[in-house]
Amino acid sequence: MIRSLQAIHNPFARSATAALTAFSAITLASAIVIGTTKAKDDAYKTAFYAALAGAGCGALLGWVYAGTSQTTDEVRDEPSSPPLEWHTWKDWRNFVVARKVKESEEITSFYLQSQDGGELPNFQPGQFLTIKLDISGQAKPVIRTYSLSDYVEPHTYYRLSIKREPIPAGLDVMPGIASNFLHDQIHEGDVISAKPPSGKFVLDVSKPSPVVLISNGVGITPMISMAKALTQLNPNRSIWFFHGARDGRFHAFRDEVKAIAAQNPNLMLHFAYSRPRAEDIGHHHSVGYVDAGLIQSLMVQDADYFLCGSPPFMESIREGLKQADVPESRVFFEMFTKATKTTAERPLEDASDVENAEIVFAQSNKTALWQAGADNLLEFAETNGLNPPYSCRQGICGTCQCKLLEGEVEYVETPTAAIDDGSVLICIAKPKPSRLVLDV
Ligand SMILES: Cc1cc2nc3c(=O)[nH]c(=O)nc-3n(C[C@H](O)[C@H](O)[C@H](O)COP(=O)(O)OP(=O)(O)OC[C@H]3O[C@@H](n4cnc5c(N)ncnc54)[C@H](O)[C@@H]3O)c2cc1C
Ligand code: FES
Numbered sequence: 001m002i003r004s005l006q007a008i009h010n011p012f013a014r015s016a017t018a019a020l021t022a023f024s025a026i027t028l029a030s031a032i033v034i035g036t037t038k039a040k041d042d043a044y045k046t047a048f049y050a051a052l053a054g055a056g057c058g059a060l061l062g063w064v065y066a067g068t069s070q071t072t073d074e075v076r077d078e079p080s081s082p083p084l085e086w087h088t089w090k091d092w093r094n095f096v097v098a099r100k101v102k103e104s105e106e107i108t109s110f111y112l113q114s115q116d117g118g119e120l121p122n123f124q125p126g127q128f129l130t131i132k133l134d135i136s137g138q139a140k141p142v143i144r145t146y147s148l149s150d151y152v153e154p155h156t157y158y159r160l161s162i163k164r165e166p167i168p169a170g171l172d173v174m175p176g177i178a179s180n181f182l183h184d185q186i187h188e189g190d191v192i193s194a195k196p197p198s199g200k201f202v203l204d205v206s207k208p209s210p211v212v213l214i215s216n217g218v219g220i221t222p223m224i225s226m227a228k229a230l231t232q233l234n235p236n237r238s239i240w241f242f243h244g245a246r247d248g249r250f251h252a253f254r255d256e257v258k259a260i261a262a263q264n265p266n267l268m269l270h271f272a273y274s275r276p277r278a279e280d281i282g283h284h285h286s287v288g289y290v291d292a293g294l295i296q297s298l299m300v301q302d303a304d305y306f307l308c309g310s311p312p313f314m315e316s317i318r319e320g321l322k323q324a325d326v327p328e329s330r331v332f333f334e335m336f337t338k339a340t341k342t343t344a345e346r347p348l349e350d351a352s353d354v355e356n357a358e359i360v361f362a363q364s365n366k367t368a369l370w371q372a373g374a375d376n377l378l379e380f381a382e383t384n385g386l387n388p389p390y391s392c393r394q395g396i397c398g399t400c401q402c403k404l405l406e407g408e409v410e411y412v413e414t415p416t417a418a419i420d421d422g423s424v425l426i427c428i429a430k431p432k433p434s435r436l437v438l439d440v
Contacts, residue, residue, distance in 0.1 A: 026050050083118035092132060092193040098157060100188050103252035104245075107218055108183055109149065109161040115191055120155040123148055123197035125205065125229035126222045126306070126334070129158060130195040130391040130399070135181050144178040145391045147308075147334075148197060149221035149253075151228040158194075161252065163218035198391070200398055200418065201334035203306060205233045210303040214317055216244035216290055219309035222334065224253055224260075226306060231264040239267040240300055244290035244313070247273050248280040270298070289313070292320020307333040335396055335416055357431040361386055361440040362405055370431055376412060377426035381440055388426065388440050395428040402426060407436035 084093060095112035102108050112129075114120060128147045135142050150159035164183045165176025186192065203211065203226045211230065213223040220243055230237055241261070245251035251271065261267045272294065273284040286294065295317060305321060307314050314333055321331055357370040361381060368384045378400055381388050391399035398417035402424060409429040419425060426438065 083116045084114065087121070089118075089121065089196050092195060094191050095158070095194055097186060097188050097190050097192065100186070103161055105249045106163045107161050107252040108164070109159050110182065110186065110192075112158045112160065112192065112194065113156070120158060121196060122153070122155060124199075124202035125151050125225040126202040127197040127199040128222075128391075128397070129160060129197055131160070131178075132193045133178055133181055133186075135177060135185075138177065142178050142181070143391065143393070145199075145397055147199075147221040148225050151225040151232070153232060158197075161218070161221050195389075195391075198397075198399060199334075201306075201308075201332060203229065203304075203332075205229050207304070208237060210238040210240070210300050212240040212242070212295070212300055212303045212305045214242045214290060214295065214305065214307045214309075216309035216313045217250075218252070218336065219307075219313075219334075220253055220257075222308055223306065224257065227257065227260050227264075227267060231260055231267065235264055235266060237266065238300070238303075239264070240270070240298065240303075241267060242270045242272070242290045242295065244272045244274065244309070246275050247277050248283055249277075251283070254283065270294070290317075292316055292323070296320060296324050303330065305331045307331065308336070311335060311337065337394075354431055354433050357407075357433060358435045359431060360406075360435070360437040362437055363440055370436075374430070377409070377424075377429050377431065377436075377438065381426065381438075386440060390427055393427045395425050398425065400425055400427045403439035405437040405439055408432040409436065 094115040096115050097110050098113045099111035100108060128145045130143060130145050132141045132143050146160040146162055148158055149161040162179050162182050165179040167173055167175045213226055215223045227239055227241055230239055241257060261269050271284040272286045272288055272290045273280055274289055276284055276287055305326065307317055314335060318331060355372050358367060359370050360367045364386050366384060370380060374380045378388060378390055389399050391397045395413055395415040396417055401419060403422055404424045409424050410432055411428050412430055413428045415425050415428060417425060
């Protein structure tokens with residue numbers, strides 16, 4: 001009934017419909033009761049008053065429901081732009097938060113529907129969306145990258161599932177800007193801009209080989225998309241789904257993953273809880289971490305491995321797979337954040353900050369003079385009025401990669417994304433003396 005009410009946009013009509021439905025339902029129910037029992041004479045009167053009261057409640061429900069859904073309806077009824085064809089979406093596009101769902105103590109999902117009502121392009125499981133948030137107190141829009149955490153064809157919505165980033169232990173800094181804003185300030189009916197799905201951490205659904213999906217914490221997000229896509233599109237493929245969480249409170253999507261497994265007999269599940277509570281009994285398969293030992297004990301022959309989770313977790317699993325002679329070409333991974341820098345990862349001590357360099361942005365036909373102190377080539381390009389594509393700004397996602405036509409760069413951080421020959425990640429690179437030509 002709620003869904004039918006949702007379809008009626010006029011609040012008066014919605015209220016009247018709900019009232020009439022409630023009146024009819026109670027009258028019918030009373031008639032059945034009176035007709036089939038030895039009801040007393042005043043039962044008719046009672047039934048009549050009950051039907052009136054029901055109609056009143058129905059009217060109220062219809063009216064209140066109109067009120068709560070108004071924001072979303074208003075947004076949908078007055079699209080800010082004409083519907084987009086999926087292939088014309090290149091830059092920022094507005095999305096309405098159609099649903100906001102708490103998945104665990106830390107993770108909340110946001111279901112996004114295009115505000116213009118146009119189609120949503122397909123994506124490869126594992127890809128992410130880049131979103132832009134206007135947050136008061138921030139000098140410029142805050143841009144962040146979030147994996148698509150669902151896969152339902154045809155795509156009528158995109159789902160992002162976001163962990164609230166707390167202040168790291170022992171540090172006197174701000175909590176995560178975007179994640180806390182999304183959790184606290186973004187509600188159903190609000191609008192968020194996003195770029196089209198992107199990313200290279202993708203699963204080729206058509207391959208026949210077994211797949212091992214390994215995650216901990218919020219690293220589960222791309223894994224759900226992969227498991228669901230395989231279940232829908234290639235259900236004969238064997239899937240192992242390993243996930244680690246502290247306990248049931250921090251285990252997002254437990255029931256959703258169990259539901260995928262119930263639907264797909266070729267999906268094997270293993271949940272490991274590091275500190276299970278008494279009430280978690282029956283909800284996990286082992287106590288401890290998902291680690292190299294666990295993966296090796298269940299070693300699957302000829303499989304592709306997909307890893308996503310905290311940096312130490314990924315390091316340990318990758319090392320374990322290496323020791324088990326799994327070829328690197330079969331191991332795919334994505335990090336949401338960088339590991340705390342070890343000495344080995346720090347920029348080279350002798351990496352000098354070049355005083356002056358001529359930077360030529362070939363595509364844009366623009367030349368500018370780099371001066372010591374600038375952070376990286378991406379920020380330098382933006383300062384000079386250019387708008388190269390980017391997402392994570394940390395060397396993780398590869399979005400800012402461009403051809404280096406002349407010259408050399410040095411990285412201020414160790415890149416995580418795979419870099420094509422002759423290309424550069426400008427978000428973490430500085431020029432080496434003294435001339436650089438970029439295909440930007
Ligand atoms: C490809 C990709 C996919 C991703 N997918 C997801 C996903 O599905 N779900 C998800 O939740 N996240 C995902 N992320 C991570 C996400 O993009 C954000 O990095 C994350 O939400 C944190 O952003 P924030 O603005 O909340 O935190 P930020 O403001 O960027 O801060 C991050 C952390 O640093 C701390 N901090 C702040 N200042 C300092 C300082 N001076 N020194 C040290 N620490 C400091 C903050 O307290 C916080 O804990 C993904 C990232 C990538 C690259
Ligand atoms: S923007 Fe992500 S690697 Fe540069």
